[in-house]
Amino acid sequence: MSGLNANQQALGVSAHNIANANTQNFQPQQAHFHEAQPAGSGVTLSVEGRGLARAEGLSSEDLATDITNALTYKQSAVLNVKAIQFENERIGTLIDIQA
Template sequence: MAIAALSSGVTGLNAAERALGNSAHAIANIGTQGFQPSQAVFQESAPAGSGVSISIRGQELLQVEAPSATNLAVETTNSLVYKAQFDLSAKVIQAADQNLGTLIDIRA
């Protein structure tokens, strides 16, 4: 149980990190002509409860003379959500680590 929770927390950390990087990339390119931000899409891994996966969908740069399609308010909100997701995944790992340590101590 503790090892599954540890694995689930790690996949959550990785997904949050990739999503936060994607959001930072969109914010960094807010002044780039024709930039279209990508969207982070989260999906539960199979079997249920084993973690989360992420895919990044969308085009990054169109060959048009249009302003960037990045919405700063949306990307800022997304960044806060991804940071909270990262923090919660770290707490899952911490709890799993403590439980695993308790299991190992009991058996010793």
């Protein structure tokens, strides 16, 4: 579940960067995933600025990176949902077996 939440937040960061690509003095942000403590208990997300604001907006390279990241975060969220669905089905099967 933490992976799903982190990917949703990261997708929001990329969407914000894309939406403001032509905004003067906009400072884009970057999402960083970190393993939650204790190890193996999930993932967390931190968001940091990428540097100084640019008067002309984002470069085409930055925009391409944000679009690629958005697609990656979206697909990762879909995979997290599938993992959660599988786990719910497995638990339901175990309950059925014991009942």
